[in-house]
Amino acid sequence: MRIGTAKENYTADEALFDTNIQRGWMIALMIALFALPFMTGQYAIYLVCLVMINIVSTTGLNILTGFTGLVSLGQAAFMGVGAYTVAIMEINLGTPFLLNLLIAGSGAALVGIVVGLPSLRVKGLYLAIATIAASVILHFIFANWTSMTGGVSGLSMPPASLFGLELVQPDQVYWIIMPITVLMLFGAANLFRTRIGRAFIAIRDRDISAEVLGIRLLRFKLLSFAISSFYAGVAGGLWAYFFRVITPESFPLLMSIFFLAAIIVGGMGSILGGILGATFMTMVPEILKMMVGVLSPIWPDAVAVMSPVRVVVFGALIIFFLIFEPDGLAEIWRNIRRFFHLWPFKT
Amino acid sequence: MQTTEVSSLTTSPPPTLAGQEILSVDGLSLSFGGVKALQHVSFSVEEGSVTSVIGPNGAGKTSLFNSISGFYTPSEGNVNFLGKNVNKIAPPDRAAMGMARTFQNIALFKGMTVLDNIKLGRHAHLKTNILEALFYFGPAQRTEAALRREIEEKIIDFLEIDHIRNSSVGALSYGLQKRVELARALAMQPKILLLDEPVAGMNREETEDMARFILDVKEEWGVTVLMVEHDMGLVMDISDHVVCLNFGQVITQGLPDEVQGHPDVISAYLGSGDVTALRKKFKEGR
Amino acid sequence: MDWLFFSEIGLAGIGTGGLYAVSGLAFVLIYKATRVVNMAIGEMMMMGAYIFIGFSVGLALPVWASIPLAVIVSGIMGGVIERAIIRPMLGENAISVFMVTIGLGSVLVGLVEIIWGADPRRLIEFVPSDPIFIGEAYLSPKVGYSFAVAAVIVGLFLVIFRTWRGGVALRATAGDQAAAYSMGINVPKVFSLVWIIAAMIAAVAGILVGSIGGVSPNMGVYGLSVLVVVIIGGLDSLLGALIAGIFVGLIETYAGAFLGGEYKMLATFSLLVFVLIVRPYGLFGTHEIERL
Numbered sequence: 001m002r003i004g005t006a007k008e009n010y011t012a013d014e015a016l017f018d019t020n021i022q023r024g025w026m027i028a029l030m031i032a033l034f035a036l037p038f039m040t041g042q043y044a045i046y047l048v049c050l051v052m053i054n055i056v057s058t059t060g061l062n063i064l065t066g067f068t069g070l071v072s073l074g075q076a077a078f079m080g081v082g083a084y085t086v087a088i089m090e091i092n093l094g095t096p097f098l099l100n101l102l103i104a105g106s107g108a109a110l111v112g113i114v115v116g117l118p119s120l121r122v123k124g125l126y127l128a129i130a131t132i133a134a135s136v137i138l139h140f141i142f143a144n145w146t147s148m149t150g151g152v153s154g155l156s157m158p159p160a161s162l163f164g165l166e167l168v169q170p171d172q173v174y175w176i177i178m179p180i181t182v183l184m185l186f187g188a189a190n191l192f193r194t195r196i197g198r199a200f201i202a203i204r205d206r207d208i209s210a211e212v213l214g215i216r217l218l219r220f221k222l223l224s225f226a227i228s229s230f231y232a233g234v235a236g237g238l239w240a241y242f243f244r245v246i247t248p249e250s251f252p253l254l255m256s257i258f259f260l261a262a263i264i265v266g267g268m269g270s271i272l273g274g275i276l277g278a279t280f281m282t283m284v285p286e287i288l289k290m291m292v293g294v295l296s297p298i299w300p301d302a303v304a305v306m307s308p309v310r311v312v313v314f315g316a317l318i319i320f321f322l323i324f325e326p327d328g329l330a331e332i333w334r335n336i337r338r339f340f341h342l343w344p345f346k347t
Numbered sequence: 348m349q350t351t352e353v354s355s356l357t358t359s360p361p362p363t364l365a366g367q368e369i370l371s372v373d374g375l376s377l378s379f380g381g382v383k384a385l386q387h388v389s390f391s392v393e394e395g396s397v398t399s400v401i402g403p404n405g406a407g408k409t410s411l412f413n414s415i416s417g418f419y420t421p422s423e424g425n426v427n428f429l430g431k432n433v434n435k436i437a438p439p440d441r442a443a444m445g446m447a448r449t450f451q452n453i454a455l456f457k458g459m460t461v462l463d464n465i466k467l468g469r470h471a472h473l474k475t476n477i478l479e480a481l482f483y484f485g486p487a488q489r490t491e492a493a494l495r496r497e498i499e500e501k502i503i504d505f506l507e508i509d510h511i512r513n514s515s516v517g518a519l520s521y522g523l524q525k526r527v528e529l530a531r532a533l534a535m536q537p538k539i540l541l542l543d544e545p546v547a548g549m550n551r552e553e554t555e556d557m558a559r560f561i562l563d564v565k566e567e568w569g570v571t572v573l574m575v576e577h578d579m580g581l582v583m584d585i586s587d588h589v590v591c592l593n594f595g596q597v598i599t600q601g602l603p604d605e606v607q608g609h610p611d612v613i614s615a616y617l618g619s620g621d622v623t624a625l626r627k628k629f630k631e632g633r
Numbered sequence: 634m635d636w637l638f639f640s641e642i643g644l645a646g647i648g649t650g651g652l653y654a655v656s657g658l659a660f661v662l663i664y665k666a667t668r669v670v671n672m673a674i675g676e677m678m679m680m681g682a683y684i685f686i687g688f689s690v691g692l693a694l695p696v697w698a699s700i701p702l703a704v705i706v707s708g709i710m711g712g713v714i715e716r717a718i719i720r721p722m723l724g725e726n727a728i729s730v731f732m733v734t735i736g737l738g739s740v741l742v743g744l745v746e747i748i749w750g751a752d753p754r755r756l757i758e759f760v761p762s763d764p765i766f767i768g769e770a771y772l773s774p775k776v777g778y779s780f781a782v783a784a785v786i787v788g789l790f791l792v793i794f795r796t797w798r799g800g801v802a803l804r805a806t807a808g809d810q811a812a813a814y815s816m817g818i819n820v821p822k823v824f825s826l827v828w829i830i831a832a833m834i835a836a837v838a839g840i841l842v843g844s845i846g847g848v849s850p851n852m853g854v855y856g857l858s859v860l861v862v863v864i865i866g867g868l869d870s871l872l873g874a875l876i877a878g879i880f881v882g883l884i885e886t887y888a889g890a891f892l893g894g895e896y897k898m899l900a901t902f903s904l905l906v907f908v909l910i911v912r913p914y915g916l917f918g919t920h921e922i923e924r925l
């Protein structure tokens with residue numbers, strides 16, 4: 001049973017984590033994040049990094065689709081813009097990684113604004129299709145602007161360096177990825193404590209009455225596109241530092257569907273949902289791999305069907321959650337919490 | 348939660364500005380294809396008054412409201428607000444000028460809490476930029492805290508909705524939702540409040556509460572009210588000025604009593620017929 | 634410029650366009666009656682083509698039996714899809730239904746890969762291979778015959794849609810679902826029927842497309858081009874789908890011939906962007922404020 005949450009002033013009530021227990025968990029999580037590289041192996045860190053990159057991009061898409069109600073199938077392409085920007089800057093200029101990431105995010109945000117421009121005239125599906133068109137056109141640019149992007153064979157880039165130290169292994173790149181992910185998650189959560197985040201939700205729920213409240217639709221829709229693509233751009237930049245080889249095929253349309261699936265499974269319009277969804281969806285192939293490991297002695301073909309099964313599971317998860325739990329894992333999590341808050345009394 | 352005595356509402360009683368018009372509609376016409384929704388409608392709203400627009404269904408009341416708030420572009424005529432022609436000003440900018448409205452079929456944001464819905468009302472007056480928002484430092488934090496305090500102490504307290512501040516709007520009763528919508532409109536720091544059927548579908552008690560709130564808004568907050576309403580009792584009780592529309596035209600306007608007794612009004616509502624009987628029926632409505 | 638070459642490309646373009654038109658028809662049919670934006674249209678076509686492979690290669694049935702069987706099985710699948718995952722979404726917002734169809738597309742791709750493998754395959758040759766000449770211009774027989782079949786299907790469909798009772802019910806449902814329901818039209822049945830018919834048309838389109846260029850699980854990309862077609866034509870316009878189909882086919886083929894294969898999609902999607910900006914509701918679509 002949760003008791004004693006009385007507060008002394010409004011600022012305390014407006015805090016992101018409003019109880020001591022929550023703050024305690026947060027601190028524990030932070031310590032765990034800092035201790036992680038010293039406690040696990042290279043492969044586990046590799047997965048954690050991948051999860052975090054996906055969390056950043058998923059959170060970005062969640063801001064646009066989950067909170068503002070604008071469907072986008074361009075998230076992977078925006079990531080591509082970020083990844084290429086980082087690679088080009090790292091190869092040609094050798095500028096520091098933080099600057100590169102910032103410019104990657106800003107570049108993607110600019111592209112996002114351009115793609116979002118039709119959003120005043122067209123809604124919903126039409127906008128989603130405009131984002132598909134943007135993906136196709138960006139893919140074309142990646143593949144054919146050979147002097148900048150290396151064409152179909154792509155780019156290989158040097159690793160990031162921090163205080164003269166080259167970050168090559170996952171447990172080294174982790175020290176870039178982890179803090180940026182944490183920072184960007186706090187940023188997203190903060191956004192929805194202010195007028196900007198509230199305006200996004202208002203646009204999602206009923207855009208006519210949002211106008212009556214003084215919300216300028218085009219400006220805020222474009223802002224949402226910009227923020228969302230900024231997140232994608234930074235995620236793409238991190239992706240580039242992590243894999244260090246970028247080709248036009250690195251960011252296919254399927255990847256955009258992956259992020260859409262992540263917000264649906266995790267919970268649209270919930271920051272926690274984005275985290276849970278991205279984590280879950282990134283781990284699905286790992287879970288399948290483990291199952292293949294168990295099955296292969298009995299069923300030798302298991303390895304061969306692994307990749308198509310993954311595709312089926314992606315699709316099936318999207319359908320399952322939309323039909324049975326439209327609020328996603330975040331809602332399941334809330335129900336569990338509610339249960340313990342009220343325990344031993346029944347809801 | 349600290350909501351200690353807010354003995355005196357911080358808003359001072361309005362200086363008497365009777366006679367000064369805050370909003371006027373001048374020869375307004377609106378047509379959809381061939382249908383003439385409004386024809387040469389003219390009236391004005393005095394600052395500090397409660398003005399009601401009445402008329403049978405389909406008379407053009409909601410079209411009038413939508414023209415005033417900027418959703419429809421009139422084919423002829425002008426809307427003037429604060430002495431300025433606002434024909435070319437988009438709805439969000441009219442809101443920023445101090446024009447707030449509620450909707451006939453409640454337009455709250457279902458996914459948000461009551462508190463967030465009310466906070467949204469202040470949108471146009473807040474200046475938090477994107478960087479402040481992402482990092483939630485200094486100005487953003489202070490702005491939010493001040494806004495929260497003001498909403499708690501002035502609006503939530505005034506409308507007696509403190510018990511539901513953290514509830515999700517979708518779960519509330521109809522009457523409460525209407526009240527939250529009013530709260531949100533008040534958070535807009537309006538100069539004029541357009542209420543579209545504020546008591547439709549409410550029971551007696553809720554209607555009386557709402558009437559009290561509307562009068563308080565006028566008297567204590569100094570906000571001018573323009574409302575569309577079907578409940579004749581409410582209209583006659585609290586209005587200073589009544590405009591009656593039928594078939595998109597103003598058939599009469601004036602003091603409540605004058606309008607109420609006007610034969611055209613009665614026949615508009617009930618068709619032509621026994622005027623005495625109908626008048627009696629109107630009186631009973633009070 | 635070589636005039637003959639130009640007109641040959643044009644013919645090929647019209648042929649390709651005919652297939653787009655049929656695929657677009659399947660899409661528009663579903664959208665018109667059920668307001669579902671079916672992102673899985675390309676995958677449904679692919680499924681039809683693979684089922685045909687299943688009958689003609691897997692079970693080694695003759696082609697004349699395999700095609701109708703594949704179409705029928707696809708129809709049944711369409712009905713199952715509607716009943717299992719579209720019906721439960723009735724009344725949900727359009728955005729969710731849209732995403733359900735994306736999920737469906739993913740499931741279909743995976744299933745095909747599990748059953749038939751990920752490698753591209755060719756269909757059994759069943760189209761006559763004598764070259765066709767229109768005037769002096771050469772037209773690939775596959776494209777030519779596919780276009781003829783496509784034209785027959787579209788024609789048949791239009792006649793049925795206008796005259797048959799079910800067609801009337803369908804149009805009524807498209808007009809106003811609630812009103813159609815209250816007039817005694819069994820709307821859920823119409824929904825099933827529409828998905829069945831659309832799946833069958835998609836299967837035919839898939840087999841035709843497969844007979845020209847082979848099939849692979851990536852055929853969903855074809856669905857993207859179909860999307861371009863229906864947006865340009867107007868989502869709810871059958872006529873629009875036909876005209877835009879031919880138009881997109883021409884643009885794509887000319888872009889491919891004169892600029893290079895990689896410009897095909899760039900050309901059609903640039904056209905799409907242009908249409909979205911200039912005339913967002915397509916050439917023939919009903920202008921409506923759609924909330925999604």
